[in-house]
Amino acid sequence: MARRGEANNRLDDAARAGWLYYVAGRTQDEIATVMGISRQSAQRLVSLAMSERLIKVRLDHPIAACLEAAAGLRDRYGLKHVEVVPSDPGSTSTTVGIAEAGAAEIERWLKSPEPQVLAIGTGRTLKAAVDQLPTMECPQHRIVSLTGNIGLDGSAAYYNVIFSMADAVKARHFPMPLPVLAASAEEREVLHSQSLVQVALKLGAEANVAFVGVGELGPDAPLCQDGFLAQDEMADLTRAGAAGEICGWMFDHDGALLSGSFNERVASVPLPSRDKASVIGLAKGRRKYEALRAAVKGGIINGLITDEATASHLLNA
Amino acid sequence: MARRGEANNRLDDAARAGWLYYVAGRTQDEIATVMGISRQSAQRLVSLAMSERLIKVRLDHPIAACLEAAAGLRDRYGLKHVEVVPSDPGSTSTTVGIAEAGAAEIERWLKSPEPQVLAIGTGRTLKAAVDQLPTMECPQHRIVSLTGNIGLDGSAAYYNVIFSMADAVKARHFPMPLPVLAASAEEREVLHSQSLVQVALKLGAEANVAFVGVGELGPDAPLCQDGFLAQDEMADLTRAGAAGEICGWMFDHDGALLSGSFNERVASVPLPSRDKASVIGLAKGRRKYEALRAAVKGGIINGLITDEATASHLLNA
DNA sequence: ACAGGAAGTGAGTAATTGCTCATGAGCAAG
DNA sequence: CTTGCTCATGAGCAATTACTCACTTCCTGT
Numbered sequence A, B: 001m002a003r004r005g006e007a008n009n010r011l012d013d014a015a016r017a018g019w020l021y022y023v024a025g026r027t028q029d030e031i032a033t034v035m036g037i038s039r040q041s042a043q044r045l046v047s048l049a050m051s052e053r054l055i056k057v058r059l060d061h062p063i064a065a066c067l068e069a070a071a072g073l074r075d076r077y078g079l080k081h082v083e084v085v086p087s088d089p090g091s092t093s094t095t096v097g098i099a100e101a102g103a104a105e106i107e108r109w110l111k112s113p114e115p116q117v118l119a120i121g122t123g124r125t126l127k128a129a130v131d132q133l134p135t136m137e138c139p140q141h142r143i144v145s146l147t148g149n150i151g152l153d154g155s156a157a158y159y160n161v162i163f164s165m166a167d168a169v170k171a172r173h174f175p176m177p178l179p180v181l182a183a184s185a186e187e188r189e190v191l192h193s194q195s196l197v198q199v200a201l202k203l204g205a206e207a208n209v210a211f212v213g214v215g216e217l218g219p220d221a222p223l224c225q226d227g228f229l230a231q232d233e234m235a236d237l238t239r240a241g242a243a244g245e246i247c248g249w250m251f252d253h254d255g256a257l258l259s260g261s262f263n264e265r266v267a268s269v270p271l272p273s274r275d276k277a278s279v280i281g282l283a284k285g286r287r288k289y290e291a292l293r294a295a296v297k298g299g300i301i302n303g304l305i306t307d308e309a310t311a312s313h314l315l316n317a
Numbered sequence C: 001a002c003a004g005g006a007a008g009t010g011a012g013t014a015a016t017t018g019c020t021c022a023t024g025a026g027c028a029a030g
Numbered sequence D: 001c002t003t004g005c006t007c008a009t010g011a012g013c014a015a016t017t018a019c020t021c022a023c024t025t026c027c028t029g030t
Helices: A009-023 A026-035 A039-051 A064-077 A098-110 A124-130 A161-168 A183-190 A194-208 A231-239 A286-297 A308-316 B007-024 B028-035 B039-051 B063-077 B096-112 B124-131 B160-169 B185-192 B196-205 B230-239 B286-297 B310-315
Strands: A054-057 A081-085 A119-120 A135-146 A169-174 A211-215 A242-246 A247-250 A278-282 A303-307 B055-060 B083-084 B116-119 B136-145 B169-174 B210-214 B242-247 B249-253 B277-280 B303-307
Touching: A009 A026, A009 A039, A009 A054, A009 B055, A009 B063, A026 A039, A026 A169, A026 B242, A054 A098, A054 A286, A054 B007, A064 A081, A064 A286, A081 A098, A081 A211, A098 A119, A098 A278, A098 A303, A098 B210, A119 A161, A119 B063, A124 A211, A124 A278, A124 B116, A135 A161, A135 A194, A135 B196, A161 A169, A169 A183, A169 A194, A169 B136, A169 B230, A169 B277, A183 A194, A183 B136, A242 A286, A242 B028, A242 B310, A247 A286, A278 A286, A286 A303, A286 A308, A303 A308, B007 B039, B028 B039, B039 B185, B063 B083, B063 B286, B063 B310, B083 B310, B096 B124, B096 B136, B096 B210, B116 B160, B124 B160, B124 B210, B124 B277, B136 B160, B136 B196, B160 B169, B169 B196, B185 B196, B230 B286, B242 B286, B249 B286, B286 B303, B303 B310
Parallel strands: A081 A303, A119 A135, A119 A211, A135 A169, A211 A278, A278 A303, B083 B303, B116 B136, B116 B210, B136 B169, B210 B277, B277 B303
Antiparallel strands: A054 B055, A242 A247, B242 B249
């Protein structure tokens, strides 16, 4: 077996070993025998299969506590879709759990035989979710990016979610060849008049569902870390009452979009209508509490994937 | 935590433990601490989550389909050994993939330090597999041909697998200096009484493993093309319900050896006992579907090396 | 051709996990 | 109240898995 192309051989073997281990339940010793390698090598392949994310694990059980929290959030904030995953108290990761749950929900949409327009924001959480997606053939769907992927310095942003998604999901995808923020409202109009951007804007308005990250503000905000926003601008925004941002759109503590000049410079696609589409936020963690609370309170998002601890904070707020 | 409804509590806990273990990657000790139970209980919950299928594991790699098909075939037809290689939709070859996989399996047997008796059939597929073998020193093994290599006209048959094998593998090899088919049952007895043939017959009965091709019937059957069988005889056989042949032995659509006079004229070594030995068929392709299905159904072979498309046909049949 | 480096390997060992067993709690029937 | 049953539990131990280290192989760039 497996003596063809050379490059993928190791991953193929890893896949085979991983399958035998996780799906077929064989021991690594057996796998080593079957594949004619040493036990240690078998172990390495199994662990490679895991670290290369060839093996996807998912929990298929509505945990009561999470279900209750989800139901509570749905009622309290009038959300369409809520998913709460168990908290991992020992972990400082801001994505573990959310990423898997987010991927599962994205996958659910992608499995629809009806053509769908999926809108995708950006950010670390969303990137982690998209990285969990299996490869799928979805020629019937279209996927549009809600935010530009160009940094202040003209380079492509790192958390370039739509391209990662295109790698896994075979569907037409529409990136936004723009910076997140234009220099002025006028410049934004010019940028938006480009035909490529027009397509994205039109698709964004038609989207059936949007998956977005929720950004907190402050000196350590993701927008600053990634170089989209300078510290002094950030300070101005928080002084003006900004509590968080989604795709660059700033909102205050009640979840109302900021009326100042800043949002007129945001070059992102407007969020799809909350009446017609699902706008699902993915976020968890202490630092996001304020931004999340504002977003659900003001109906910036009408769907939420978060963890138990964050959910309970939102319920007690 | 987790102390609400009573009935599902255990499964909920199992789900939570399973999530922490498989998704979050914590150890069972950590889970025990977090959930306030003993390590053993944590282990039980994790294992419960698995056995209750709360945790779904899946392999995201093209090889996944092959491994699943192989497992499916093994269960469905009670086969000892199944290998499924990816189909190459662009190729019309009846051997690509199979040959490499077959060679790897033969090699695995040859690497055994214990003396083995390997039996080899004939045919294009097997020839291609044997051509993939590296040169090996295997003085401990013996290799016996299951079928004669003499055509109707007295010439040596082209697909003379055992001699090709002897070129690569240094082991004692025992050809069958016979035609595939005797003129009558009596002639077969005479032929079989030759001492050289006796040796082959004896070895065939002792074989630890046999590798055989699977022949389809009909006007274009390999047996006809190679001049072992005339067209009118072939027509008689299909009328009598023959579905395929292995080493000349004809079997019907249920995989039962044909009882008519034809099989009494087949001069091949009888196939080794399916109870004691592995009889591994190598075949793929649309034209072999019927013959293969009959062979696995009736237990003519208990091992199979094929491709994905053929495997899925056998599973859907 | 050869030094340097990345990647793979097997051995050995520590850590983790799986299994069996003896025990005791909870409960229904007698 | 006792008996007999099921089921969960923790202990102890065996099996399995993960990791480290020293060594080899195979490139790569002089």
